[in-house]
Amino acid sequence: MTAYKSLEKQFKKLSNYEHLAAICGWDQAAMMPDGGNDARAHAMSELAVLCHETLTAPEMGQWITEAEANIASLSEEQQISLKEMKRVWQQATVLPSGLVEAKSIAGSKCEHEWRTQRKENDWDNFAVNLKEVVKLAREEAAIRAEQTGLSRYNAMLDLYEPGMTTEKLDVIFGDLKSWLPELTQQIIEKQSTVAVEDPAGPFPTEQQAELGKKLMEILGFDFNHGRLDVSMHPFCGGVPQDVRITTRYNEDDFTQAIMGVVHETGHARYEQGLPPSLHGFPAGEARSMGIHESQSLFFEMQLARSPEFVQHIAEFAKDTFGRETDNAFEIANINALYKRVQPGYIRVDADEVTYPAHVILRYEIERDLIEGVIEVDDIPGIWNQKMQEYLGISTEGNFTDGCMQDIHWTDGSFGYFPSYTLGAMYAAQFMAAMRKTVDVDTCLKRLDIAPISEWLKENVWSKGSTLSTDELVTQATGEPLNAEYFKQHLMARYLDN
Numbered sequence: 001m002t003a004y005k006s007l008e009k010q011f012k013k014l015s016n017y018e019h020l021a022a023i024c025g026w027d028q029a030a031m032m033p034d035g036g037n038d039a040r041a042h043a044m045s046e047l048a049v050l051c052h053e054t055l056t057a058p059e060m061g062q063w064i065t066e067a068e069a070n071i072a073s074l075s076e077e078q079q080i081s082l083k084e085m086k087r088v089w090q091q092a093t094v095l096p097s098g099l100v101e102a103k104s105i106a107g108s109k110c111e112h113e114w115r116t117q118r119k120e121n122d123w124d125n126f127a128v129n130l131k132e133v134v135k136l137a138r139e140e141a142a143i144r145a146e147q148t149g150l151s152r153y154n155a156m157l158d159l160y161e162p163g164m165t166t167e168k169l170d171v172i173f174g175d176l177k178s179w180l181p182e183l184t185q186q187i188i189e190k191q192s193t194v195a196v197e198d199p200a201g202p203f204p205t206e207q208q209a210e211l212g213k214k215l216m217e218i219l220g221f222d223f224n225h226g227r228l229d230v231s232m233h234p235f236c237g238g239v240p241q242d243v244r245i246t247t248r249y250n251e252d253d254f255t256q257a258i259m260g261v262v263h264e265t266g267h268a269r270y271e272q273g274l275p276p277s278l279h280g281f282p283a284g285e286a287r288s289m290g291i292h293e294s295q296s297l298f299f300e301m302q303l304a305r306s307p308e309f310v311q312h313i314a315e316f317a318k319d320t321f322g323r324e325t326d327n328a329f330e331i332a333n334i335n336a337l338y339k340r341v342q343p344g345y346i347r348v349d350a351d352e353v354t355y356p357a358h359v360i361l362r363y364e365i366e367r368d369l370i371e372g373v374i375e376v377d378d379i380p381g382i383w384n385q386k387m388q389e390y391l392g393i394s395t396e397g398n399f400t401d402g403c404m405q406d407i408h409w410t411d412g413s414f415g416y417f418p419s420y421t422l423g424a425m426y427a428a429q430f431m432a433a434m435r436k437t438v439d440v441d442t443c444l445k446r447l448d449i450a451p452i453s454e455w456l457k458e459n460v461w462s463k464g465s466t467l468s469t470d471e472l473v474t475q476a477t478g479e480p481l482n483a484e485y486f487k488q489h490l491m492a493r494y495l496d497n
Contacts, residue, residue, distance in 0.1 A: 003066035004074060006059070007085055008281070014054045015280035019239045021047050026244040029231040034112075041108035048104040055092045064089060077277070080466045084282035091159065094147045099139060106132045107411030114410050115232055123380060123399040130409065131376045134369060137412040141370050153370045156415035160289040161422065163469055166367060169418055172483055173360045176421070179487065181390070184353055187341045187494045196336045199328040203254040203321055205230075211254070211320045212247065212261035215313070219265050219299060220453050222272050233407045234260045234348070236267035236296075240279055243268045254317065255337055256349055259300055266299030267292060269453070273461030284464045287472055289416060293423025294430060295460065301352050301424065302431045302489075303452070308444035310335045341494065343391040345401035352424065353490055357390040362406070362417040370414050379403050425481060426473060428489040430460070433477035 001009075021044065028040050064086050071079055110129035117126040137156070144155035154165050213228060226243035238244040245264035249257045270292060278284025286292045303309055314334035323329045341351045347358040365382055368374045374382065383403040384395045395402030408416050434440060438451050459476035470480045 003063040012280045017051045026237045030229040037112045045104035052100045081283040088282045103136045111410040118404045121400045153367045197328040201252040205249045236264045262304040263296045263300040266296035270295040289419035290422035294426035298427040356421045359421040361386040425486040428485040
């Protein structure tokens with residue numbers, strides 16, 4: 001067996017372990033009884049160590065060296081695959097197994113207790129667990145920084161957004177902060193004269209799920225290779241052949257859950273559209289979290305919140321909930337609901353105009369936290385200060401709707417948050433490029449998603465990680481990331497219409 005074939009076999013084994021880990025994580029969030037958490041945490045930490053040891057086995061380095069020495073014998077796809085295998089291997093080899101295990105246990109404990117602590121507004125006890133997570137994350141960041149020559153936060157950011165740095169982000173987000181507050185105020189003033197009626201509940205969970213699944217089918221979700229469930233925090237997990245998405249329901253308001261389902265469906269379509277020939281290999285995975293978020297936000301913001309698609313949501317909702325004579329379900333009102341701009345506490349419920357402010361706030365805090373500029377105890381005060389500065393809202397003493405609302409930091413996912421706004425920018429840029437060859441509005445009016453899916457499959461999904469982020473975006477749109485498309489999208493949707 002050649003060195004390259006040995007690598008393929010090892011990565012296939014790793015992929016199988018990661019499949020099991022993903023399903024265990026989904027079950028922990030969606031199905032597992034609370035009493036099972038301690039046992040699950042240890043089982044998942046053991047599995048995390050097994051994955052790590054599989055990826056960092058002593059022979060892996062030798063196989064990579066031998067495969068590189070014989071690279072001329074490999075196909076172009078295999079050469080690309082080898083490059084990604086090496087990148088993933090290098091990222092893993094720097095971490096000792098003990099740190100991997102400690103991170104897994106601390107993350108499981110912090111996330112599990114957060115579920116109760118958040119409800120009880122219990123920052124003090126949450127902070128105890130978070131301090132351990134941050135301590136371990138800083139250890140990881142220091143190790144990765146030494147290996148890569150990057151700053152500590154950039155070394156963590158590189159795990160989610162290869163090639164992105166704080167230097168680039170500070171320019172991108174600095175530009176956003178220069179025009180977003182004024183645009184937000186202009187939109188709010190314009191909308192102040194528009195009457196919007198919130199549909200009155202209750203909206204039974206079963207009917208919301210029925211509506212969500214109908215939209216998933218229209219948007220091309222493959223139910224033979226995936227399913228929809230419920231969790232406290234919506235997410236998409238699993239593997240391309242077995243994608244699990246979740247949402248959360250509020251029987252007083254169906255609009256958020258429906259868009260949550262559409263958002264996660266975008267993630268799922270990306271997963272289901274990744275190149276089958278590279279399943280189980282790093283080159284066959286999503287390019288970056290920013291590109292992943294671009295797909296969920298493309299489905300939610302670019303497609304589902306467009307007036308052409310909203311008219312179908314309004315009609316389906318009217319039928320599902322039996323509200324044929326309810327004025328709140330008229331197309332114009334539902335469209336106004338989904339375009340309403342209103343600063344709020346909760347990131348996942350935010351409109352697309354104020355959403356970037358939530359991301360910038362978290363980015364600035366986690367950057368300084370990992371770099372050691374601030375400590376965990378400083379988070380509530382800084383959070384409140386930035387919420388007031390960016391959104392005009394105070395979170396003093398309100399940890400539930402403030403610094404305890406997200407799940408990401410509980411498991412040490414520092415460097416992830418910028419992906420959300422980068423994704424929104426990529427989504428707007430993809431849409432601008434798609435419109436050059438696809439009549440998107442007519443497709444949405446007819447609920448014919450096929451041409452849209454084909455464009456995404458050809459230009460994004462099928463590429464996996466065979467290209468860098470800049471290469472992928474440039475091939476698809478003709479240029480690397482250009483945030484101007486996002487600005488123009490917001491102005492056209494909220495000021496021109």
